[in-house]
Amino acid sequence: MRSKRQEQIFAFLRHRLPLFSSLLLMLLFFMPINSVQINFFRPAIGVICVYYWRLNRPSLFGWLSAFCIGFIIDIYSSSPLGINTLLMLGLVGAVGWLCRYFQTSSFSVRWLIFSLAALAFTLSKWLLLMLYFTCWLPISEIMVGYFSTVMFYPLIAAFNAWLAHKFLPPENINEQ
Numbered sequence: 001m002r003s004k005r006q007e008q009i010f011a012f013l014r015h016r017l018p019l020f021s022s023l024l025l026m027l028l029f030f031m032p033i034n035s036v037q038i039n040f041f042r043p044a045i046g047v048i049c050v051y052y053w054r055l056n057r058p059s060l061f062g063w064l065s066a067f068c069i070g071f072i073i074d075i076y077s078s079s080p081l082g083i084n085t086l087l088m089l090g091l092v093g094a095v096g097w098l099c100r101y102f103q104t105s106s107f108s109v110r111w112l113i114f115s116l117a118a119l120a121f122t123l124s125k126w127l128l129l130m131l132y133f134t135c136w137l138p139i140s141e142i143m144v145g146y147f148s149t150v151m152f153y154p155l156i157a158a159f160n161a162w163l164a165h166k167f168l169p170p171e172n173i174n175e176q
Helices: 004-015 017-029 036-040 045-056 063-076 083-102 107-133 139-167
Strands: none
Touching (some): 004 017, 017 045, 017 063, 017 139, 045 063, 045 083, 083 107, 107 139
16 A cells, blocks of 8 residues: 555656656657758647647646746757747647637547647747747748648647546546
C-alpha cells in the first residue's frame, strides 16, 4: 500500500501529465536536423498539444501550461522572445471559448477546427514576425510547416489520447 506522500506525488504528476508529455514531444521534434529543406517541414507540436489538451482536459491544461510551452518554443526557436508565448495564450483562450461548441464532436470535425486554428496561429505568427523584423518574409516556408502540422495532428492526438486513457483518471474524458 502506498503512503500518503506517494499518493500526493502521483496525483501531482498525473495532474502535470499533459504539460510534461507536451514538453517531451516538443523536445523530440526539436532535435537538430542537418537539412534546411526538412527543417521547414517540422510540425508545430506545441500547437497540436495545446489544442488537444485544452480541448480534452481543460482542467489539467490551462494558461500556465500554455505559457510554459510558448516560452520553451521562444527559447528554442529563432523567433523573438514572447511571440510564441503570446500566440499560445491566445490559442488557449480561443479553444477554451470554443470548446463548448465542438467538444463532443467527431474527430474529423476536431481536425478541421484544428486546421483552421493552426492556420490562424501560423498567419498571426508570420505577421508578428514581419512586424518585428520590418521586412517581408516568404510565406511558402511557413505554409509548409503549417501543412506538416495539420498532417501530424492525428498521430500526436492518438498518442495524447493513449496517455490520457492509460495514466489519467477516467472521469470526464472526452477523447475522440
